Structures are given as structure tokens and as C-alpha cells.
Amino acid sequence: MVVLKFGGTSVGSAVRIEEVASLINTSEQKIVVLSAMSGTTNSLVEIANYLYKKNNDSANEAILILEEHYIKVINQLFSTHEFKEKGIELIQSHFIYIKSFTQDMFTLFEEKAILAQGELISTALLHYYLSEKNIDSVLIPALNFMRTDKDGEPDLFYIKENITREITKNENCNIFITQGFICRNAFGEIDNLKRGGSDYSAALIGVACNANEIQIWTDIDGMHNNDPRYVENTKPLANLSFDEAAELAYFGAKILHPASVQPCKIANISVRLKNTMQPSAPGTLISSKSAGEGIKSIAAKDSITAIKIKSGRMLLAHGFMRKVFEIFETYKTSIDMITTSEVAVSVTIDDTKYLNDIIDELKKYGTVEVDQNLSIICVVGDFIAESKGYAFKVMEALKNISIRMISYGGSRHNVSLLVNTSDKKEALNALHQNLFNNV
Numbered sequence: 090m091v092v093l094k095f096g097g098t099s100v101g102s103a104v105r106i107e108e109v110a111s112l113i114n115t116s117e118q119k120i121v122v123l124s125a126m127s128g129t130t131n132s133l134v135e136i137a138n139y140l141y142k143k144n145n146d147s148a149n150e151a152i153l154i155l156e157e158h159y160i161k162v163i164n165q166l167f168s169t170h171e172f173k174e175k176g177i178e179l180i181q182s183h184f185i186y187i188k189s190f191t192q193d194m195f196t197l198f199e200e201k202a203i204l205a206q207g208e209l210i211s212t213a214l215l216h217y218y219l220s221e222k223n224i225d226s227v228l229i230p231a232l233n234f235m236r237t238d239k240d241g242e243p244d245l246f247y248i249k250e251n252i253t254r255e256i257t258k259n260e261n262c263n264i265f266i267t268q269g270f271i272c273r274n275a276f277g278e279i280d281n282l283k284r285g286g287s288d289y290s291a292a293l294i295g296v297a298c299n300a301n302e303i304q305i306w307t308d309i310d311g312m313h314n315n316d317p318r319y320v321e322n323t324k325p326l327a328n329l330s331f332d333e334a335a336e337l338a339y340f341g342a343k344i345l346h347p348a349s350v351q352p353c354k355i356a357n358i359s360v361r362l363k364n365t366m367q368p369s370a371p372g373t374l375i376s377s378k379s380a381g382e383g384i385k386s387i388a389a390k391d392s393i394t395a396i397k398i399k400s401g402r403m404l405l406a407h408g409f410m411r412k413v414f415e416i417f418e419t420y421k422t423s424i425d426m427i428t429t430s431e432v433a434v435s436v437t438i439d440d441t442k443y444l445n446d447i448i449d450e451l452k453k454y455g456t457v458e459v460d461q462n463l464s465i466i467c468v469v470g471d472f473i474a475e476s477k478g479y480a481f482k483v484m485e486a487l488k489n490i491s492i493r494m495i496s497y498g499g500s501r502h503n504v505s506l507l508v509n510t511s512d513k514k515e516a517l518n519a520l521h522q523n524l525f526n527n528v
């Protein structure tokens with residue numbers, strides 16, 4: 090069994106859906122995980138925002154635009170009258186459902202139900218398209234097996250048991266299609282794995298089915314050595330270790346959802362990043378094998394908040410750090426970077442939902458300073474203990490940029506630096522020049 094996940098751009102038009110159909114039409118048994126067509130989840134978020142504000146006119150306008158877009162896709166995708174009709178009926182039923190929320194109370198529950206429609210539509214369209222072409226496939230609803238527990242973490246036991254049941258019902262089928270991103274929570278309500286979560290779905294499905302490989306098909310030929318949205322002439326990497334890929338995904342390489350590598354590492358299932366627009370390109374293989382020593386890639390994570398707690402009296406006292414960390418734990422807020430000095434400790438967080446409560450509690454232990462609009466720049470590779478000069482090269486590249494925090498030595502895989510987001514692009518480019526172009 091292999092798992093193939095196709096992202097928004099890869100299913101973004103009728104032509105792209107046809108291309109996916111031809112890529113998956115092989116004799117190997119596979120589970121195909123789809124995102125919503127590109128732009129759809131953003132439109133659904135926009136619609137949900139209008140509905141929250143009780144702005145039904147704008148919601149209806151946005152719903153109509155999206156529905157018309159899908160009707161066009163149907164007319165391009167299907168060639169027979171029968172399937173065009175089936176397609177239109179499908180779209181109408183989903184949009185009647187979306188429109189029903191303009192009359193009701195609108196809460197987080199309804200928002201999640203609206204956001205799920207994108208993946209439900211894209212998977213149904215591929216399933217119909219294959220059926221029109223007489224290619225057998227089975228649609229397995231993610232809402233029947235993808236589930237999170239009361240802490241919002243995937244319930245792997247439930248996922249494994251239920252996806253296995255769905256697959257054994259149709260053991261002879263080669264192509265199983267399912268939705269990425271969407272799930273049910275511990276109460277059985279529709280939920281999702283956060284934006285970009287289809288990669289995470291694919292990883293969890295791969296682990297649950299003990300797949301031979303998980304393939305993430307996207308719009309670029311693998312993990313590049315820097316963020317192509319900010320830096321020109323970036324290059325794809327042929328291999329990465331799980332640890333390196335996990336650091337890059339966590340610290341902002343958008344090609345992979347931040348949580349998607351860990352489950353694959355634990356189950357030792359390789360992840361291959363492939364380009365749907367250029368299927369013959371080798372892409373990137375992420376596996377347990379070391380990809381060799383040295384600096385591999387640079388990523389950046391935005392919307393970072395730094396919190397500094399100054400406490401000359403207490404910092405070195407036993408238990409001070411524990412008290413500080415407990416506060417973050419109480420508010421389920423994870424810390425990305427930590428630095429300490431004799432009189433202060435600084436940490437960074439990206440989830441600011443409980444920032445005010447955290448600050449109030451920290452104030453019991455010292456003075457608290459908060460800085461926002463920061464980015465973590467993460468230089469990732471394999472820096473073995475004996476090797477010299479990596480940190481120097483990084484710092485040398487950033488000589489003209491003010492650095493708020495540095496973290497090195499936490500693992501042998503990253504050097505992280507905290508900068509103002511306004512300096513991020515310059516920092517990424519300066520690092521690229523010094524680390525990859527000067528050699």
C-alpha cells in the first residue's frame with residue numbers, strides 16, 4: 090500500500106484532476122488523499138467570517154462566486170451528459186448545505202462544517218471522474234475514521250481500526266480516495282487538522298495502514314534549500330533525514346504541515362515529495378537515512394512572540410524554570426526557542442491565544458517584556474559535534490541584521506535565530522548567499 094496526497098494546486102482545475110487520475114491509474118494498491126481545490130478553503134474561511142458577522146449579503150455573494158466556479162469545473166471535467174448532471178447535483182447539494190448556514194446561528198461547529206466542504210467536493214469529483222472513465226475506485230469518508238482525542242491529538246488507535254475496516258470492505262480495489270484535512274473530534278463533531286492539514290492526514294493514514302511509502306504531490310519539485318517565496322534560485326534536495334525534514338516543516342517550510350513528519354519517523358515510513366507539474370523530477374526522499382553532514386536548508390516561521398522574564402533574585406533558584414514552564418503548560422502553549430542569562434530567561438511562542446493570562450502569571454516571578462512581529466529563521470542540517478565553522482558562517486551572513494535570540498546545540502540539526510519579521514527576507518537571502526552560493 091502507498092499513500093499519495095495531492096495538494097490544492099494539484100487538484101486545482103479540471104485539467105489537474107485529469108492529471109491526478111492518470112498518475113494514480115497504476116496496478117499498485119493506494120490510498121489517494123486530496124486537499125480542496127486551490128482557493129476553496131480560503132473562500133470558505135471568508136464565507137464563514139461573513140456569517141460570523143451576520144453579513145449574509147456578502148456571504149451569499151461569495152457563496153455564489155464559488156458555486157459558479159465549480160459549475161465551470163464540472164462542465165470542463167466531464168464529457169458525458171450523465172456525469173455532468175451528477176456533478177451539478179453534487180455541487181448543488183453541497184452549496185444548499187453551505188447556504189443553509191445563512192439562516193442559522195453561526196458557531197465554531199458550523200464553521201468547521203463549512204470548511205470541510207472543499208475536501209468533500211474534490212474527492213467526490215475525482216471519484217466521479219474515474220467512474221466516467223471506467224476506472225474502479227472507492228471513496229472512503231475521512232469522517233468515518235480520522236479522529237482526534239480530547240487533547241486535539243490524532244487518535245491513532247481509532248484511525249487504524251476504522252480505516253482498516255473501510256479498506257477490508259473493498260479489499261480488491263486498487264484506488265481508495267479520501268479527504269485530507271477533515272476529521273471528527275472526541276465528541277464526534279466535524280473538525281479539521283488545521284490549515285495545510287492534508288499532509289498530516291496523509292502521514293496519519295500512511296502510519297495507520299503501515300504503508301510502504303507516503304508521497305506528497307505538490308506544485309514544486311521537492312524540499313528546496315530555502316523558501317522559494319522569498320529567495321531566488323533555490324534548489325531541490327534529493328534526500329533529507331526525518332529529523333531535518335521535521336525541523337524544516339516545523340519552522341515554516343510550507344511544503345509540509347508542521348506535524349506531518351514525526352508520525353512517519355516513529356513508524357519509519359519514508360516520505361517522498363513530488364511535483365505534479367513535473368512528475369519525472371526526482372523530488373525529495375525523506376527517510377531514516379542520514380543525508381550527510383552539512384547545511385541543507387533554511388526556513389522561516391512568522392508570527393512569533395518573544396517573552397522575557399527578568400528576575401535577578403529568583404532566576405538561579407531551584408525550581409524557577411519549572412514554575413515558568415508550568416505556566417506555559419497550563420495554557421497548552423508550546424515554546425519554540427529558549428535562551429537564558431544570569432538575570433533573565435527569554436522564550437518564544439507562536440500561539441498567543443492565552444498570552445495575557447500567561448503574562449499575568451509570569452509577573453509573579455519577575456518583570457515581563459513582550460515583543461511581537463518576530464520570525465524564527467531556522468538553518469537546518471547535520472552539524473556533527475566535531476565539525477567547525479557552521480555557526481560562524483550563519484552569524485557572518487547576518488552581520489547586518491539585528492538578532493534578538495540565538496539557539497544552537499539543542500539538537501545537531503538546527504541553528505535558530507530570532508529576527509524582526511521586517512528583516513526576514515533580507516536574512517533568508519543573506520544566508521542563502523553565504524551558505525550556498527559562496528562555496
Ligand code: ADP
Nearest residue numbers: 096097098307309311312313315316342343344
Ligand atoms: P499544497 O497545496 O500542495 O499542499 P503548499 O502551498 O501547501 O502546497 O506547499 C507548497 C509550497 O511550499 C511551494 O509552492 C512553495 O512556495 C512553499 N515552500 C516554502 N518553503 C519551501 C521549501 N523549502 N521547499 C519547497 N517549497 C517550499
Ligand code: ASP
Nearest residue numbers: 124130270284285286287
Ligand atoms: N484545504 C486545506 C487548506 O487549504 C488543507 C490542505 O490544503 O492541506 O488548508
Ligand code: MG
Nearest residue numbers: 096285343344
Ligand atoms: Mg500544503
